[in-house]
Structure formats: structure tokens, C-alpha cells
Amino acid sequence: xxxxxxxxxxxxxxxxxxxxxxxxxxxxxxxxxxxxxxxxxxxxxxxxxxxxxxxxxxxxxxxxxxxxxxxxxxxxxxxxxxxxxxxxxxxxxxxxxxxxxxxxxxxxxxxxxxxxxxxxxxxxxxxxxxxxxxxxxxxxxxxxxxxxxxxxxxxxxxxxxxxxxxxxxxxxxxxxxxxxxxxxxxxxxxxxxxxxxxxxxxxxxxxxxxxxxxxxxxxxxxxxxxxxxxxxxxxxxxxxxxxxxxxxxxxxxxxxxxxxxxxxxxxxxxxxxxxxxxxxxxxxxxxxxxxxxxx
Numbered sequence: 001x002x003x004x005x006x007x008x009x010x011x012x013x014x015x016x017x018x019x020x021x022x023x024x025x026x027x028x029x030x031x032x033x034x035x036x037x038x039x040x041x042x043x044x045x046x047x048x049x050x051x052x053x054x055x056x057x058x059x060x061x062x063x064x065x066x067x068x069x070x071x072x073x074x075x076x077x078x079x080x081x082x083x084x085x086x087x088x089x090x091x092x093x094x095x096x097x098x099x100x101x102x103x104x105x106x107x108x109x110x111x112x113x114x115x116x117x118x119x120x121x122x123x124x125x126x127x128x129x130x131x132x133x134x135x136x137x138x139x140x141x142x143x144x145x146x147x148x149x150x151x152x153x154x155x156x157x158x159x160x161x162x163x164x165x166x167x168x169x170x171x172x173x174x175x176x177x178x179x180x181x182x183x184x185x186x187x188x189x190x191x192x193x194x195x196x197x198x199x200x201x202x203x204x205x206x207x208x209x210x211x212x213x214x215x216x217x218x219x220x221x222x223x224x225x226x227x228x229x230x231x232x233x234x235x236x237x238x239x240x241x242x243x244x245x246x247x248x249x250x251x252x253x254x255x256x257x258x259x260x261x262x263x264x265x266x267x268x269x270x271x272x273x274x275x276x277x278x279x280x281x282x283x284x285x286x287x288x289x290x291x292x293x294x295x
Contacts, residue, residue: 045152045269048122052158054261056290058083063288065156065263067112067120069094076114096120098267098280109277110267121269122156123147124203125283126211145268145281148208152269158261159218161195161237169196170241173234192231199237201229218262218285219253237262257289 048066055061062079063069070080071093078089095112102108110119125145172190175181183190201220203213215227221241223234240254255262263286267279 043121043147043149043152043269045121045123045147045149047118048120048152048156048265050122050156050158050263052261053079054259054288054290055084056259060084061288063158063261064115065122065158065265066115066118067095067265067284068115071114073115096284098282099277100280106278108280109275110272110280110282111275113274115274117273117275118270119272119274119277119279120265120267120284121147121152122263122265123152123269124155124213124217124264125266125268125281126208127214145266145279145283146211147266147269148211150207151213154204154207155200155264158263159195159198159200159237161199161239161255161260161262163239163255163258163260165193165195166236166239167241169193169231169236170234177234196231196236199229199231201235201237217264219255253285255287255289257287257291259290261288262286 048064050065051062053060053062060079060081061070062072070078070091072079078092080091081087081089093114095115097109097111099107099109099111112119125147127145168187168190169192172183172187175186176183199220200218202215203217205213205215219238220229221236221238222229226233229235237260238254239256245252245254265284265286267282267284272279
């Protein structure tokens with residue numbers, strides 16, 4: 001009998017320090033000038049609307065792109081059901097709570113209770129500013145963390161992958177590139193699935209010409225190391241198929257689970273109406289995953 005284990009987790013990634021809150025190392029130990037170091041700006045994004053039930057075997061869990069989890073807000077009811085269809089729920093609601101003080105000792109918070117307001121919006125944040133960003137080295141960019149309404153709307157989605165589809169694609173591509181392997185015979189009528197073709201490995205720079213965004217968005221295996229996600233080159237949503245990443249020594253982010261829902265959201269899309277607090281300037285990349293095993 002096939003059983004499923006569902007894990008829901010969110011990985012946070014700060015790509016732009018609070019609004020504009022970088023301290024010059026030459027002024028170490030001195031408080032930043034509030035007038036020119038901190039600029040509070042709010043984009044005009046509309047609330048995120050993307051939602052999906054993660055349903056496998058006897059579990060049904062509702063997740064929203066706007067940061068809410070496990071709550072059916074339309075009915076003010078719990079939406080983490082076990083067993084599925086029984087009407088029995090184990091969790092009423094969940095969401096991220098983040099907060100801290102900036103270099104000027106001002107409190108900044110992004111949090112949701114039951115999403116009576118909004119502190120999170122869909123989409124990645126810009127990285128304007130001029131710092132250097134390399135998460136593998138533990139360095140973060142600095143500058144204005146911002147977003148446009150068009151970017152919020154574009155990424156108000158879940159991007160769904162299944163590991164077995166990625167493994168099949170990789171096997172088909174490698175066979176296609178091997179003169180000793182007949183892909184037409186080994187993989188007759190194979191079609192690359194839309195989940196691979198539409199994977200947001202790179203940010204769509206045509207969406208916002210006024211700001212600069214990190215070009216690398218969702219994790220992908222870059223077969224030819226050109227930095228551009230292109231399934232024609234054999235690139236795919238990055239499951240570590242060869243086991244090359246040691247999480248004890250590498251901070252490279254890959255995908256997990258037999259089924260994965262990936263999305264990106266932020267706390268700068270508009271005014272915080274849930275907490276009423278100043279935004280942090282946080283971009284969050286999340287995954288909801290399911291591991292399948294046989295028994």
C-alpha cells in the first residue's frame with residue numbers, strides 16, 4: 001500500500017536588508033542617519049489570491065501564496081484535515097511571524113494571525129543598491145527592497161513539480177545526448193511536462209524595467225553553467241538527483257520531496273494592515289512537500 005508523508009515548511013531568504021538599512025563599515029559603531037538611511041516605501045500590490053490544497057492519501061492541507069496556511073478563510077474554519085474527507089482537523093491556522101529592530105532601533109514586523117489584514121504579498125523583491133549577494137558565501141545584498149504590482153500579480157502562483165517527472169526528463173535528455181542511446185525507442189512519444197517548461201528559474205526582467213531583481217529565482221540545475229534556465233539545454237527544477245549536495249557543508253538550496261509546491265512572497269508589497277508595523281524588506285521562498293513511501 002502506498003502511503004504519503006506531507007511536510008510543510010518555509011525557507012526564508014533575506015535579499016535586501018530592512019528597506020534601506022545598510023551600515024557603512026567605515027562608520028562601524030555609529031548609528032545610521034535615519035533621514036537618509038531608512039526610507040519606508042510601500043508598493044501598490046493587491047492582496048495575494050493564490051491558494052491550493054496539498055492533498056495526498058489521507059491528508060488535505062490548504063496553503064495560500066499570501067502567507068496563510070491551513071485555514072479556510074472563506075468559512076472561518078480549519079483546513080488541515082486528517083483523514084481527508086472526515087471533517088476532522090488537526091491544525092486551525094499557521095503563518096510566519098518575523099520581527100526585529102533596524103540599525104536605528106526601530107521595530108519592524110511581518111506577521112499574520114488569521115489574515116484579517118495583509119502583511120505579505122506574492123512575488124520577489126528588488127535588489128537595487130549596489131551591494132553583493134551570494135547566499136552560498138553568506139553575503140546579503142543591501143538597498144531598497146521593493147516590488148511593483150505587476151511582479152506581485154505575475155508570481156501569485158504555486159509552481160508544482162514531481163520528482164519522478166524530473167528524473168524521467170533527465171534520463172530522456174541524457175539518452176538524447178548519447179549517440180549509443182535511441183531516445184525515440186527508449187522514451188517513445190515523450191513530451192517535456194509544463195512544470196519543467198514553465199519553472200521560474202530566472203526572473204522575468206520584462207515585468208519591471210525600473211528596478212533590478214535577482215535574476216536567479218527558483219532553484220534549477222544549470223547543466224551548461226550559463227546562468228540561464230533553459231530546458232532545451234537540459235536544465236530542470238533542481239532536485240539533487242546525483243546526491244552532490246551535502247547540506248552540512250553547502251548552503252545551496254535544492255528541491256525536496258516526491259511532490260513539491262514552490263512559491264515566493266514578500267512583506268513590502270503594500271502597507272501592513274495586519275500588524276500595522278513597518279515592513280522588514282523580506283523575501284520568502286517557500287516549499288510544501290510530500291514524501292511518498294511504500295509499505
